[in-house]
Structure formats: structure tokens, C-alpha cells
Amino acid sequence: MEVKVKIMHTLTVNGKDYPLDGCGNMAELLEKLGIKPQKMAVELNSVIIPRQALATTEIKAGDQIEVIQFVGGG
Amino acid sequence: MKKLTIAGHTFTSRLFIGTGKFGSHEIMRQAIELSGSQLVTIALRRVDLDKAPESDPLISKLDQSKIIIVPNTSGARTAEEAIRIARLARAAGGFNWIKLELTPNLHHLLPDPIETLKAAEALVKEGFIVMPYINADPVLAKRLEEVGTAVVMPLAAPIGTNLGLRNKDMIQIIIENSQVPVVVDAGLGMPSHVAEAIEMGADCVLVNTAIASAADPVKMAGAFAKAVIAAEEALDAGARAPQRTASASSPLTGFLWDK
Numbered sequence: 001m002e003v004k005v006k007i008m009h010t011l012t013v014n015g016k017d018y019p020l021d022g023c024g025n026m027a028e029l030l031e032k033l034g035i036k037p038q039k040m041a042v043e044l045n046s047v048i049i050p051r052q053a054l055a056t057t058e059i060k061a062g063d064q065i066e067v068i069q070f071v072g073g074g
Numbered sequence: 075m076k077k078l079t080i081a082g083h084t085f086t087s088r089l090f091i092g093t094g095k096f097g098s099h100e101i102m103r104q105a106i107e108l109s110g111s112q113l114v115t116i117a118l119r120r121v122d123l124d125k126a127p128e129s130d131p132l133i134s135k136l137d138q139s140k141i142i143i144v145p146n147t148s149g150a151r152t153a154e155e156a157i158r159i160a161r162l163a164r165a166a167g168g169f170n171w172i173k174l175e176l177t178p179n180l181h182h183l184l185p186d187p188i189e190t191l192k193a194a195e196a197l198v199k200e201g202f203i204v205m206p207y208i209n210a211d212p213v214l215a216k217r218l219e220e221v222g223t224a225v226v227m228p229l230a231a232p233i234g235t236n237l238g239l240r241n242k243d244m245i246q247i248i249i250e251n252s253q254v255p256v257v258v259d260a261g262l263g264m265p266s267h268v269a270e271a272i273e274m275g276a277d278c279v280l281v282n283t284a285i286a287s288a289a290d291p292v293k294m295a296g297a298f299a300k301a302v303i304a305a306e307e308a309l310d311a312g313a314r315a316p317q318r319t320a321s322a323s324s325p326l327t328g329f330l331w332d333k
Binding site for chain 1: 092093094095096099102115116117118119120121122123126127131132133145146148158161162163165166167233234260280282283286
């Protein structure tokens with residue numbers, strides 16, 4: 001029997017895996033991804049993170065993150 | 075016509091505009107400006123991490139000193155998903171207005187009445203100004219009004235179809251019974267459609283596809299704005315009800331062959 005073990009050094013951002021890459025908090029991760037948090041919303045494991053709390057919100061491997069912006073719509 | 079007030083805001087334009095499908099943010103801005111519209115809808119989506127960030131995001135093109143921005147919950151299939159989007163919109167932009175759009179079926183995009191009512195009730199309790207997009211169901215419209223929605227938004231025809239007022243008789247019943255403003259939304263394809271909606275007593279209309287996908291969206295926005303104003307002025311002027319029998323416009327006396 002083959003057993004696959006996935007070692008979690010990644011987190012998921014908008015449905016895709018990204019390396020944690022030494023980021024300790026949400027603000028660092030967004031900066032690394034090239035995202036300016038103005039007029040965006042960020043969810044960590046389905047909980048909304050207020051903009052002022054991004055730098056104090058710790059992240060870890062396996063986290064599910066959503067970064068949302070406004071687009072045209074009817 | 076009585077001034078249009080929604081949640082304490084008074085609007086001088088009865089034309090609301092959706093911001094989807096425009097060729098560029100600049101064309102959208104010009105169309106909104108020319109139309110005089112004071113309420114526009116926007117949507118929320120994931121940031122595409124594979125693309126360079128936008129240099130001029132959509133929001134920066136909308137003058138919030140003149141325009142109320144209403145995020146929609148498009149893409150939501152359940153009340154839970156719609157509530158999640160509303161909260162994200164509030165967190166991202168501080169927006170308190172929300173257009174509930176719950177469309178589980180991507181083929182016809184008709185709204186789910188049960189999930190819409192559930193979401194409306196929850197979001198009103200959270201302090202949102204709720205604008206529910208609904209099928210033209212007078213009973214549902216009343217139920218939404220009762221849970222505290224700011225308006226009701228019956229659809230004229232399915233989204234993006236340009237078919238015009240296909241639900242006219244049911245919308246008429248909603249207008250006659252509603253204590254909150256009625257916004258006729260979706261499927262309005264030509265200026266004559268919005269004029270007809272205002273003439274039959276709708277408080278306002280929301281148009282997106284017909285303007286945004288026109289060959290000249292700015293010109294089309296102007297055409298829709300004029301139609302809304304024409305209908306408003308006709309009501310103010312005191313339009314007479316239709317009748318089945320003829321009524322001569324020219325005198326029926328003094329004919330040449332009178333004896």
C-alpha cells in the first residue's frame with residue numbers, strides 16, 4: 001500500500017497553494033503577493049480580518065486565505 | 075412625482091446603473107456622469123494573483139460624494155454565501171448598502187426567493203440597507219418589506235436579456251401594494267422599456283447590460299436618462315388614462331358640408 005504524506009509548508013490563497021515563504025503575518029504575505037490592501041477584504045479561515053489587524057494576524061501553513069476586491073457588476 | 079428617498083437618501087435621478095461589462099473604467103465613468111445616476115452597483119470577486127494589480131481600481135472612478143455605491147452578492151447561491159459577501163463588502167469598502175442577488179442557476183439567473191428572504195432578514199438585523207433582487211412576486215415583495223428591506227427590486231426579464239417588461243402585470247401589483255420604493259431591475263433593454271416602467275409607477279429602474287454593451291455606452295446612458303426624465307415629466311404633467319372609445323381632437327362642428 002502506498003501512503004502519501006503531504007508536508008504542509010504552504011497555505012491556500014484564493015484557491016491556489018502558495019509557499020509560506022517565511023511570512024509570519026497577513027500583512028507580510030500580502031506584501032509578498034504584491035497586494036495593496038486598500039479597498040480589499042481579507043478572510044483567514046472564513047473570518048474577516050480588519051485592515052488595521054493585518055499586521056498582527058499570524059498565519060501558518062494550511063491556512064485558507066481569501067483576498068477579495070471590487071469589480072464591475074450589475 | 076414625489077421625491078425618491080431610500081434609507082434617508084434623496085435621489086434626483088431615478089436611473090440606477092450597474093457597472094458590469096463596460097469596455098473600460100473610463101467609459102463607465104463617463105456613462106454614469108452623463109446619465110446623472112446617483113446609485114451604482116458593483117460586484118466582489120477574488121483578486122487574480124497571477125495578474126499585476128490594477129493601477130486604477132474601479133472604485134477610484136466612482137465619485138462617492140455624488141454616488142451611492144451598492145455592492146451586490148452576485149455569484150451567491152445560498153443565504154449564507156450572500157451574507158458572507160455582504161460582510162466582506164463592508165470590510166473592504168465600508169459599504170452599508172447591499173443588493174441581494176441570489177442566483178443558483180446560471181442558465182436563467184433567476185433569484186432564489188427563499189434564500190433571498192433569509193439573507194434579507196439577517197442582513198437587515200446587521201444594519202445593512204438591503205436591496206433584494208427578486209422575481210416579480212407580489213407576495214414575496216411584501217414579505218421582504220416586512221423584514222425591513224429598503225426597496226424591492228422585481229425583475230423585468232432575466233438578467234442581460236434586453237427583453238423589456240415581461241413581468242408587467244405582476245410588477246404593477248407590486249407597485250400598487252408596496253410601502254417601499256420599487257426598483258425595476260434586469261432585462262430592460264431600450265429607453266422605451268424604462269419609460270414604461272416609470273410611467274406605470276415604478277420609483278426607479280436599474281440598467282446595466284443595455285448601456286454597457288451598447289456600441290456607444292455613453293450615448294446610450296444619455297438615452298436611458300432622457301427616457302426616465304420623459305416618463306417622470308409625463309406623470310407630473312398629469313397623463314390621462316387610456317379609453318376604448320375615440321375622442322375627437324378636432325372640433326366636430328363647423329364642417330364645410332354642414333347645413
